[in-house]
Amino acid sequence: MPKLVIDGEEIEVPAGYTVFQACELAGKEIPHFCYHPRLNIAGNCRMCLVEIEKSPKPVASCAMPAADGMVVHTDSPLVHKARKGVLEFLLVNHPLDCPICDQGGECDLQDLTLFYGPDHSRFRENKRAVTDKYLGPLLATHMTRCIHCTRCIRFLTEIAGVPELGGCWRGEHMEITNYIEQALHSELQGNIIDLCPVGALNSKPYQYRARTWELRKTESVDVMDAVGSNIRVDARGNEVMRILPRLHEDVNEEWISDKSRFAYDGLKYRRLDVPMVRRDGRLVEASWREAFRSLADRMAALPGERMAFVVGDLVDAESMVLVRELAERLGCPHLDCRQDGARIEGRVRAEYLFNTTIAGIERADFCLLVGTNPRWEAPLVNARLRKRWRMGGFRVARVGALFDLTYPVEDIGEGPETLRAVAEGKHEICEALERAERPMLVLGAGAVAREDGAAVLALAHRIAERFGLVQEDWNGYNLLHTAAGRVAGLDLGLLPGEGGRDLAGILEGVEAGEIELVWLLGADEIDVSRLTNAFVVYQGHHGDRAAPIADLILPGAAYTEKNATWVNLEGRPQHGRLAVFPPGEAREDWKILRAASEAIGRTVPLDTIFAVRARMAELAPHLARIDTVTPAEWGKFGKRGRLAKAPFASPVEDFYLTNPIARASEVMRQCSREILRPLTEKATGTHG
Amino acid sequence: MSDSVGEGMAPDVETFAFSEENRARIRDILARYPEDRRASAVLPLLHLAQEQHGGWLPRAALDHVAELLGMPRINVYEVATFYDMFNTEPVGRVQVRVCTTTPCWLCGSDEVVRACKEVLGVEIGETTPDGRFYLREFECLGACANAPVLWVDEDYYEDLDYERTRAVLEALQRGERPKPGPQSGRKGSMPAGGKTTLLFEEK
Numbered sequence: 001m002p003k004l005v006i007d008g009e010e011i012e013v014p015a016g017y018t019v020f021q022a023c024e025l026a027g028k029e030i031p032h033f034c035y036h037p038r039l040n041i042a043g044n045c046r047m048c049l050v051e052i053e054k055s056p057k058p059v060a061s062c063a064m065p066a067a068d069g070m071v072v073h074t075d076s077p078l079v080h081k082a083r084k085g086v087l088e089f090l091l092v093n094h095p096l097d098c099p100i101c102d103q104g105g106e107c108d109l110q111d112l113t114l115f116y117g118p119d120h121s122r123f124r125e126n127k128r129a130v131t132d133k134y135l136g137p138l139l140a141t142h143m144t145r146c147i148h149c150t151r152c153i154r155f156l157t158e159i160a161g162v163p164e165l166g167g168c169w170r171g172e173h174m175e176i177t178n179y180i181e182q183a184l185h186s187e188l189q190g191n192i193i194d195l196c197p198v199g200a201l202n203s204k205p206y207q208y209r210a211r212t213w214e215l216r217k218t219e220s221v222d223v224m225d226a227v228g229s230n231i232r233v234d235a236r237g238n239e240v241m242r243i244l245p246r247l248h249e250d251v252n253e254e255w256i257s258d259k260s261r262f263a264y265d266g267l268k269y270r271r272l273d274v275p276m277v278r279r280d281g282r283l284v285e286a287s288w289r290e291a292f293r294s295l296a297d298r299m300a301a302l303p304g305e306r307m308a309f310v311v312g313d314l315v316d317a318e319s320m321v322l323v324r325e326l327a328e329r330l331g332c333p334h335l336d337c338r339q340d341g342a343r344i345e346g347r348v349r350a351e352y353l354f355n356t357t358i359a360g361i362e363r364a365d366f367c368l369l370v371g372t373n374p375r376w377e378a379p380l381v382n383a384r385l386r387k388r389w390r391m392g393g394f395r396v397a398r399v400g401a402l403f404d405l406t407y408p409v410e411d412i413g414e415g416p417e418t419l420r421a422v423a424e425g426k427h428e429i430c431e432a433l434e435r436a437e438r439p440m441l442v443l444g445a446g447a448v449a450r451e452d453g454a455a456v457l458a459l460a461h462r463i464a465e466r467f468g469l470v471q472e473d474w475n476g477y478n479l480l481h482t483a484a485g486r487v488a489g490l491d492l493g494l495l496p497g498e499g500g501r502d503l504a505g506i507l508e509g510v511e512a513g514e515i516e517l518v519w520l521l522g523a524d525e526i527d528v529s530r531l532t533n534a535f536v537v538y539q540g541h542h543g544d545r546a547a548p549i550a551d552l553i554l555p556g557a558a559y560t561e562k563n564a565t566w567v568n569l570e571g572r573p574q575h576g577r578l579a580v581f582p583p584g585e586a587r588e589d590w591k592i593l594r595a596a597s598e599a600i601g602r603t604v605p606l607d608t609i610f611a612v613r614a615r616m617a618e619l620a621p622h623l624a625r626i627d628t629v630t631p632a633e634w635g636k637f638g639k640r641g642r643l644a645k646a647p648f649a650s651p652v653e654d655f656y657l658t659n660p661i662a663r664a665s666e667v668m669r670q671c672s673r674e675i676l677r678p679l680t681e682k683a684t685g686t687h688g
Numbered sequence: 689m690s691d692s693v694g695e696g697m698a699p700d701v702e703t704f705a706f707s708e709e710n711r712a713r714i715r716d717i718l719a720r721y722p723e724d725r726r727a728s729a730v731l732p733l734l735h736l737a738q739e740q741h742g743g744w745l746p747r748a749a750l751d752h753v754a755e756l757l758g759m760p761r762i763n764v765y766e767v768a769t770f771y772d773m774f775n776t777e778p779v780g781r782v783q784v785r786v787c788t789t790t791p792c793w794l795c796g797s798d799e800v801v802r803a804c805k806e807v808l809g810v811e812i813g814e815t816t817p818d819g820r821f822y823l824r825e826f827e828c829l830g831a832c833a834n835a836p837v838l839w840v841d842e843d844y845y846e847d848l849d850y851e852r853t854r855a856v857l858e859a860l861q862r863g864e865r866p867k868p869g870p871q872s873g874r875k876g877s878m879p880a881g882g883k884t885t886l887l888f889e890e891k
Contacts, residue, residue, distance in 0.1 A: 178762060179761075179769075
């Protein structure tokens with residue numbers, strides 16, 4: 001471990017550290033543009049110059065390995081002079097348009113100019129001007145502002161695994177471009193907006209909408225997939241203006257997917273903002289009082305076994321506690337949170353968790369993907385798998401449909417047959433599984449949401465047992481959920497009770513006239529056309545697929561509009577916070593359920609969110625341990641049975657349009673049109 | 689990309705494939721590099737593609753090279769735009785490149801440029817309307833001993849002045865291939881005024 005003297009203080013740093021990292025460790029701030037701790041070192045901005053004794057010139061600290069006996073000065077006159085010089089040159093070609101620049105107020109160049117910049121320009125010549133590039137519906141470019149740090153290129157190449165940006169031409173004429181004037185094809189591209197130290201890459205939907213200092217910042221949790229990415233919701237007045245990632249090393253590091261970042265405009269469109277009741281075949285606006293009266297008329301006298309609850313993908317844990325309590329009081333056993341029809345039984349918690357944990361992926365040495373496309377189902381899990389692959393010594397095999405995951409994958413088969421061969425030890429990949437010290441298996445949500453889902457789960461269980469996926473400090477069995485609310489639903493037992501029907505049973509029951517009332521809590525991804533026989537209560541925030549067929553609409557709050565608990569695929573409970581208020585008459589969902597229970601005459605006595613959370617802690621104690629993954633006990637799950645011939649398919653057909661918020665988002669629809677469609681079909685003249 | 693492709697210029701194309709003959713040459717080129725370093729062959733392949741496609745590289749050709757070498761397309765775009773010898777926009781088939789760097793300029797490259805403009809009737813960076821000639825300035829061509837220099841396709845024409853440049857270009861226009869090398873009559877880079885050393889044998 002090298003020992004250095006930094007500004008007179010001796011410090012010992014881990015081997016392999018750079019001078020830059022050593023300085024940071026010593027608490028010295030080194031100005032920089034191109035350096036980023038998660039990206040390869042480029043060393044091209046020259047802003048991080050420091051003075052090292054016995055070195056004839058200032059040294060770029062980000063690219064200089066720390067060595068024993070170095071004497072470093074970070075605050076000497078030479079360093080200041082050098083940095084001033086570098087900054088003056090950077091400003092030579094940088095426009096002075098800060099007042100209209102979206103980066104203004106959160107710009108590295110602006111901040112550093114304050115400290116190292118000249119007070120006037122000595123440059124009398126013409127500045128260089130660069131044509132803006134078209135990079136798709138998400139990224140706005142102002143390439144004249146670019147200082148060629150190449151962070152965007154490195155991010156896309158290294159972390160996103162979609163090398164589409166590059167530096168073309170050279171010297172004075174160098175430009176950052178994808179050369180082809182088409183949208184980038186990464187689902188993580190929004191992160192280069194955050195990485196850009198100047199205003200060259202901006203968010204297109206947010207462009208010229210707000211200044212950073214006007215925004216109210218709320219720390220929250222994302223619900224677009226089951227990863228539970230940590231986000232910051234920036235709002236002005238009662239409008240969400242943008243969404244940014246927050247650092248959480250164990251979940252999303254400092255990235256979020258484009259859906260998490262850009263789907264927020266969907267919060268403004270197609271909202272259910274007033275209760276509605278169906279009169280003479282038409283949905284008409286009503287007051288909450290009228291809505292509850294209509295509900296009480298239908299429910300008060302109805303026996304519990306003639307009604308059913310279906311809970312959707314974007315439902316928070318608090319609301320699910322209320323659903324559970326309400327169903328119990330109504331004597332209703334027909335309850336299901338698996339709106340995709342997954343054959344998860346939910347008795348053993350390890351069955352439905354991502355047990356390895358997202359950060360744990362970095363410790364694995366072999367991964368078998370089964371019926372999943374993590375790149376679309378959970379982009380940040382995929383980014384973590386790619387990160388692991390880049391570290392070396394990681395093999396990935398796949399049973400399921402082909403898709404470019406940005407790292408090499410060995411395709412060993414498409415359907416359950418191959419999985420059985422692996423479970424029986426008859427497949428050649430078994431050798432690798434056996435040799436691996438910490439093998440992991442990722443079972444896609446799509447692989448268990450089929451007729452033979454239970455048998456697939458049983459096979460996965462057999463593989464886990466046979467190949468030592470579950471060890472003392474290692475659990476390599478994982479289920480990859482796609483819905484933000486699913487794990488909480490399973491934890492809270494929102495599953496058919498004694499004699500209860502699952503979703504398929506509920507739909508059959510409706511058609512047979514045995515179930516007269518169905519309460520859909522944000523459940524849109526089901527075959528709503530089969531519900532016509534029943535009285536449908538739709539509680540949710542968007543007029544998506546289910547609302548048009550509903551007989552009663554109770555307008556709820558979207559994830560940015562409530563204080564709620566979300567449990568991610570690892571089983572990590574996190575708190576989302578209210579950033580803006582729900583529109584119009586819409587209310588937080590647990591409160592709606594609480595009020596409804598009283599109207600029906602089956603009051604659930606949980607009056608505050610604290611009471612709800614206390615009840616939640618009784619039902620599932622681990623949900624009270626915020627931001628902690630409570631390891632699940634291993635046990636037996638799945639049911640041996642007939643396997644279907646059909647190959648596995650991912651439940652996500654269109655990454656950008658997976659939930660009601662995203663489907664309401666104009667930006668997401670544009671992404672789907674421009675980024676995905678050209679991949680799946682040859683665009684014709686009629687496509688925009 | 690400019691829409692004004694002259695008559696004689698190689699057109700932009702949707703698809704590109706190497707000719708049979710070039711495919712054989714590519715096999716030889718690829719054999720020079722280890723299997724996992726195929727990307728090293730990008731320069732020779734781009735030269736081949738440009739030669740085959742009449743002096744410039746349409747995007748289809750860049751994409752084809754990327755696919756052949758298993759490298760990201762953007763990296764091929766970067767290489768093709770970085771080097772001045774590659775043209776990424778349509779240009780005339782005969783490329784006339786005048787060196788205007790200091791030694792050539794001192795020896796009268798301004799006159800060479802004037803001759804080029806007059807004979808070809810175009811400015812620097814332009815292609816003649818018939819699409820035959822593309823005139824451009826170039827940085828040092830490394831033949832300073834024979835300055836000023838004109839580089840036409842594969843050939844260097846050296847020791848030029850206004851008249852000699854006209855003669856060379858007019859010959860090219862007639863479809864001839866003037867003798868490359870010094871146009872002043874001297875041999876190679878021998879002293880311009882004749883021998884000055886080793887004039888007599890040692891006694």
